[in-house]
Amino acid sequence: MQVVTPGVKITSIQEETDDALLSLYARWRETAEEIANNLHWLEEEMLRRMHERHANGIPSDTWEVKLEQKATYDQAAFRPLLEVFTEGDVAEVYTPPHQETREVPAAWATVKLIAKAKRYGAQALQVVEAARVPGRESVSVKRRG
Secondary structure (H helix, E strand, O other), rough: OOOOOOOOOOOOOOOOOHHHHHHHHHHHHHHHHHHHHHHHHHHHHHHHHHHHHOOOOOOOOOOEEEEEEEEEOHHHHHHHHHHHHHHHHHHEEEEEOOOOOOEEEEEEEEHHOOOOHHHHHHHHHHHHHHHHHEEEEEEEEEEEO
16 A cells, blocks of 8 residues: 655556555545645735735745735726716726626726726725725745746
């Protein structure tokens, strides 16, 4: 029977009995879960340290570590921009509700909208920020070089 050793490739399992194969699978599955749990706790600690330092990364000569967070936007919260943007700009970033085969809800082209809001300044940017729904934070860790 083979030993479960992370970092070591499984070889010659064709000779194993069904029970030995299933046992090996179960042990590797358990090891994978332990590794996933440990990675989660390591990422949580990195996030804690970055938050504690009010930083968006962890300085290192060896590793590039940065805080990542994808956000979504509350589409209804953009409505005040209908009064701020010109008609032409609204036409570029907003699709009013309409019917196709099914009713299509109103939608905003968020990437274009944010670029335009930057041109309009504080009032538009406040609406965008109020519409922002933060996503789950994650950590990106890559070896430099």
